[in-house]
Amino acid sequence: MPGIDDLIPSATQIRKEAALKEAAKADEYARLAAAAEAEKHALIERLSKPSGKTEDEKIKLASTIIQRAVRNGLTEVQVYRFPNTLCTDKGRAINQMEAGWENTLTGIPKEIFQLWSDYLKPRGYRIAYQIIDFPGGVPGDIGVTISWGD
16 A cells, blocks of 8 residues: 555645746746747848849739729728838837938838839829837837828
8 A cells, every 4th residue: 555655745845846847837938939039030030121022013912902902992001010120210210200211111111112102102192101009118010001092
């Protein structure tokens, strides 16, 4: 017959087992957080570079997005959302609506602005870049909206 020590472990032993389980959970959380951070870093790296699309591909994509919005009765459409780290000042100039804010853009957000400037602006379209969330009270992601209504 098993002894009492086999049936009821000591409180010290139970605390030790609980601490080991908590440590394993913390290790798993840290591993997942590191993987998510690496994935986010890779995404930002990719978005900070040119898209590789030709001018024709960009124009066709813009046309598709705008036409879909028009069919749905909209007069504006958010065409892109990106992390503020893709701005050289983390979105400060956009948030403050400073003149020359567009000079802080990099990568794909800069390409979108250039496409608008070259092809859409002359046709009466407007563009707006604005901070669309404030996690923890600080500027977060930036949304790009193209509009054509009054």
